[in-house]
């Protein structure tokens with residue numbers, strides 16, 4: 001079908017964010033794609049049914065393959081990121097496991113970054129034990145992880161910035177290494193979002209998102225996405241269909257609704273985060289702020305080269321090794337809530353423990369605390385943290401260990 005006038009007028013990412021995956025003229029005039037709930041899809045005759053089955057990417061033959069609401073969300077994400085197609089999955093972790101298993105069979109080998117999201121590492125431990133899939137971890141700052149490739153390595157997996165410690169990876173360089181070996185590069189792009197890290201332009205083959213985070217943006221949806229380039233699409237689709245994975249159209253409606261305001265939420269939240277981070281840099285109880293958006297960060301140059309914007313999730317290293325002092329900080333906050341996850345409109349504080357799991361890039365510093373900065377007035381966030389840091393510093397176990 002030739003692009004409509006509307007489609008050819010949608011050029012820039014911000015316009016795409018508003019228009020992708022919806023067409024009021026096909027939605028009874030409604031601005032938003034309605035929630036289509038369906039298991040059965042009815043056909044007028046066998047020819048129509050056979051046509052739908054033969055064209056699974058454009059037609060729907062059963063609810064498990066997604067209703068128009070699910071397809072709208074998937075199409076919007078693929079369009080925004082510049083991928084070929086996308087599949088929605090019930091959580092970010094489900095998207096990660098489906099993507100990895102699309103390319104790895106029993107006896108294969110994977111190259112994983114050591115700073116992966118904790119549950120991703122647990123998944124790798126499980127497939128190592130159950131399927132005999134070998135996993136080698138590489139340092140996110142390793143200039144040549146290619147030397148770790150084996151004859152049976154089926155993929156390179158990246159996460160940039162790294163979970164909890166926020167190292168930025170050189171994704172174009174990694175893509176070169178993967179493609180010279182004839183294997184795909186998978187990226188957990190949850191922090192970067194399709195808006196701020198153009199994964200496919202940087203050579204990524206499969207971009208994975210915890211849409212639970214910024215994309216849905218309101219702390220009320222569990223959702224994952226695997227966005228594929230054309231070469232990786234068939235393998236991923238087959239894996240997801242084979243396992244019967246599907247998502248609720250209601251959740252896709254919420255995720256699409258969240259997606260529409262991604263740009264202004266990120267813009268404001270990153271501005272707030274920078275203000276809070278700069279203040280934190282001045283505090284005696286804080287050894288460093290791990291946030292590539294800060295010019296002082298060792299990863300800032302790489303972030304600036306490859307990203308179009310930041311995110312409002314970062315960590316602080318406290319000037320202590322005491323877990324009790326961390327508890328004193330995180331337990332008494334009034335604006336920051338103590339809770340897992342991030343990417344919503346509200347601020348969160350969470351202790352981070354990268355220590356024992358890491359194999360090649362162990363964390364040897366002080367206690368880490370992860371902050372997610374929301375849409376509140378940063379002055380209230382700073383006051384809350386000032387009181388929290390004072391509680392931590394007043395703890396008898398604070399300090400004295402460095």
Ligand SMILES: *Cc1c(COP(=O)(O)O)cnc(C)c1O
Nearest residue numbers: 091092093117188190210212223
């Ligand atoms: C939260 C998170 C995930 C998993 O998302 P869920 O929807 O919670 O399963 C994956 N990657 C990163 C980097 C995350 O922070």
